[in-house]
Amino acid sequence: MRFGRSRLSHSQFAYGWRSAKMRTTLTLVCVILSLCYCGMAVSQDLPDDILADQYLLEAKKAMENGEPQTARRAFEKIEALDTEPPLEFYFFFGKLLVEHGTNVDDVRQGQASLKQFVVNIEKHSEYYKPTLELLSVAGKTIEKAEQLQTEEAKRQAEAQQRAATLKDLLPSLLKSLKEQMVAIQGGTFTMGCTEEQSSCDDDETPVRQVQVKSFRISKYEVTQDLWEAVMGKNPSKFRNCPRCPVENVGWDAAKLFLKKLNALTGEHYRLPTDAEWEYAARGGKKSQAHLYVGSDDLDSVAWYDKNSGNRVHRIGQKQPNGLGLYDMSGNVWEWVEDCWNKKFPGPQADGSAWKSRNCARHMLRGGAWTSYPRYLRSSNRYWNLSAFLRDDVGFRLVGTP
Structure with a gap:
């Protein structure tokens, strides 16, 4: 009889190997869990003053590594302990808040922490000078923040006062607007690059006869006080000039203003058409062949690059x-209703x-x-994107007769 170890089948061997591996893995897991538990138990068993020292080391390390949020969490752990924090806590916590605080309240808290620290150390301490420097930074930051808060509060108070004033003025502004609408008798006129015009662009040709119905047009460009009274805010760059034309408004914004204005007044104010604008600029049925709107002497009728002083001016000067009609040459470009067409597609009857055509752009x-003077001619046409804002673009109104 032969004695010896029996031969294992392949499946028996594989099963035994997997079982052994599983036992080893479970053993390792148990060891790791035991260590974790033991570590937790040790941490929980440490006195609060030692835990405070441990968390302070973690906070300092995080600050060295550029991780202010991690450092702040470590400091918060110290604050939650039932013990007086280490003295160094007040320096490093204050430093963190002064240098990385997200608001002025953080900086104030950091300043208080640093003050508590500096009165408890000797002047020859290595921390003395850095603490004073941090306190200086904190003081300047707080002073600047308080100054900005004061200025903002002043601006808000002024805005509220102005809003109240404009609300009181709104009825008289609307009355003045209605009274300042000029009746234009309809008729047929020659539109485009007529004989007196010079340096014409392609979009001013061909010269054509256009018939215009009667309408009313505002004597002045829409002013900042009227816009603000209707809309609540003044978008203009050149503010604090209530009787200057509103500027920095796009075509879309002008249309929104008109919607609100009409709701307030029950009128049907709108932008002029391209043809209406030029008909009125040329003088309607009283048309005179001037190069600019109302004269061949540009300085007498317009604010432009040579005489404006690089700013907008009060209406009607x-x-x-x-x-x-005032300021139809110069002061601000004026939106009209028409979509932009580089080539004039032919007169509307x-x-x-x-x-139609390119309605992402509208005419000015x-x-x-x-x-420059060539852009102030009666027949000159220009365009801009409908939502684009410029400090030299405004508009005037048209109404039904």
Whole structure:
């Protein structure tokens, strides 16, 4: 009889190997869990003053590594302990809040912590000078923040006062607007690059006959006080000039203003069409062949790049045209209703607006305080993106007769 170890099948061997591996893995897991538990138990068994020292080391290390949020969590653990923090806590906690605080209250808390620290150390301490430097930074930061808060509070108070004033003025502003609408008798006129015009662009040709129905147009460009009274805010760059034209408004914003204005008044104010604007600029049925709106002498009728002083001006200071309309040349460009067409597509029979082609862009007329003289001619046409804002772009209103 032969004695010896029996031969294992392949499946028996594999099963035994997996069982052994599983037992080893479970043993390791138990060891790790035991160590973790023991570590937790040790930490829980440490006195609070030693835990405070441990958390302080963690906070200092985090600050050295550029991890202020991790450091702050470690400091919060110290604050939660039932023991007086180590003296160094007040320095490093204050330093963290002064250098990495997210608001002025953090800086104030950091300042208080540093003050508590500096009165409890000797002047020859290595921390004395850095603490004073941090206190200086904290003081300047707090002073600046308080100054900004004071200025903001002042601005808000002034804005509230102005809003209340404008609310009281709104009825008189709306009344004045209605009274300042100038009636324009309809008729047929020659539109585009007529004989007196010079340096014309391609979009001013061909010259064509356009018929325009009667309408009313505002004597002045829309002013900042009227805009603010209706909209609640003044978007203009050149503020604190209530009777200056509102600027820094896009075509879309002008349309929103008109919607609110009409709701307040029950009127049907709108932007002029391209044809209406030029018909009124040329003087309507009283048309005179001037290069600019109302005169061949540009300085007498317009604010432009040579005489504006690099800013917008109060309405109505220059001479009007033959219909009594002011600033149609210069001061600010004026939005009209029409979509932009580089090539004039042919006159509308009634002078109505073109609302096809490139309607992401709308037309501007009249030139501005920034413009060269050629852009202030009666026939000059320009464009801009409908939502684009510029400090030399505004508008005037048109109404039904």
